[in-house]
Amino acid sequence: MPNVPKWVADQMENLLPSKFMDIEVGTITRYSSELKQITFRADLSKIDSFPGSAINFRVSDTEIRHYTPIDFDKTNGTFDVLFHIHGNGPGSHLADNLKPGDRLKVSVPGGRKLYDHSKHSHFFFGDETSLGFYISLLKEINKNNGKVYGIFELNEPNLTIPYDIKTVPKTGDAALAALDNYMHDFRDSIFYLTGNVAAVQRFRSALKKHDISSRNIKLQGYWANGSAGL
Numbered sequence: 001m002p003n004v005p006k007w008v009a010d011q012m013e014n015l016l017p018s019k020f021m022d023i024e025v026g027t028i029t030r031y032s033s034e035l036k037q038i039t040f041r042a043d044l045s046k047i048d049s050f051p052g053s054a055i056n057f058r059v060s061d062t063e064i065r066h067y068t069p070i071d072f073d074k075t076n077g078t079f080d081v082l083f084h085i086h087g088n089g090p091g092s093h094l095a096d097n098l099k100p101g102d103r104l105k106v107s108v109p110g111g112r113k114l115y116d117h118s119k120h121s122h123f124f125f126g127d128e129t130s131l132g133f134y135i136s137l138l139k140e141i142n143k144n145n146g147k148v149y150g151i152f153e154l155n156e157p158n159l160t161i162p163y164d165i166k167t168v169p170k171t172g173d174a175a176l177a178a179l180d181n182y183m184h185d186f187r188d189s190i191f192y193l194t195g196n197v198a199a200v201q202r203f204r205s206a207l208k209k210h211d212i213s214s215r216n217i218k219l220q221g222y223w224a225n226g227s228a229g230l
Contacts, residue, residue: 006061013058013105021047025102026078032157034128036095037070037082044074051140052133053109055081057094065091066222068132069109071139082135084128114218115140119190123182124150124165125175125203126195128158129222133194135163149186151178153199175199176206183210190216197221 004012013020026039049072056064069079083095115137116122122141124134134150141148150165153175159167168174191207193200200221207217 003063009058009062009064018108020105020107023104023106025098025100025104028098028100031161034085034155034157035082035131035161036085037080038095038098039078039080041078044072044077044079047072047074047108049109050113051115051137052111052113053136054111055109056107057091057104058106059090059094063090065089066111067091068136070132070135072109082132084131086128112220114192114220116190116218117144119146121147121186121189122149123186123189123191124148125152125179125191125193125200126150127153127170127199128155129196130194131161131163133192133220134165137192147186147189149182149189151175151182153195175203179203179206179210187212190218192218192220194220195222197224 021042021044023040023042026041028039029037031037049069052068053072054066054068056066059065067081067083069081072079084092085096086092087096114133122137124130124137126134130152134152138148152165152167153170154161154167155170159169161167166178168178187210191212193203193207200219204217204219208214
């Protein structure tokens with residue numbers, strides 16, 4: 001639901017108050033010119049979430065974008081969101097201009113439950129838009145003593161992001177080459193493919209060539225070239 005009429009968005013906020021929460025911008029951390037992590041403060045005492053859940057930001061009168069909280073701390077009333085500042089849309093514009101003390105209204109966490117608790121081994125593929133999802137699930141996987149690996153196609157300014165992931169340039173077949181190197185150790189994984197729709201499809205085709213069953217592949221496209229949003 002990337003775009004809705006203004007009156008519909010207004011009505012949703014006014015008539016369904018239990019589905020929204022008021023938040024305040026707290027600490028802001030810049031990892032690069034394109035990656036900005038913001039800690040938000042809110043009363044989370046009655047808010048439920050799950051690893052990989054999404055919240056909806058109303059980024060303009062008529063446009064909504066989905067983001068995954070990295071850490072949802074009900075005790076301290078905070079959660080973090082890692083934003084990709086690409087400069088090409090209203091979500092990027094909103095995130096780039098948020099300042100400490102700014103207040104917003106966002107949806108409570110929801111969305112698809114992609115995390116598979118039954119699997120010990122987890123493999124991720126994505127880009128800048130996937131990092132929040134990965135970090136969110138990484139905390140849960142580590143808590144359950146799971147095995148995890150991620151390959152992320154990132155723009156040059158973001159390749160040194162301080163997280164334990166394999167980063168490759170968003171050019172050529174570097175991600176597929178890295179996949180070949182790790183298939184022996186992660187063949188029995190659940191595979192989470194997120195981010196750009198075309199890249200997700202390309203990576204899925206590579207997994208099929210390695211005889212990975214479709215039931216062990218979870219897909220979540222976040223954006224597509226030429227699309228206003230997913």
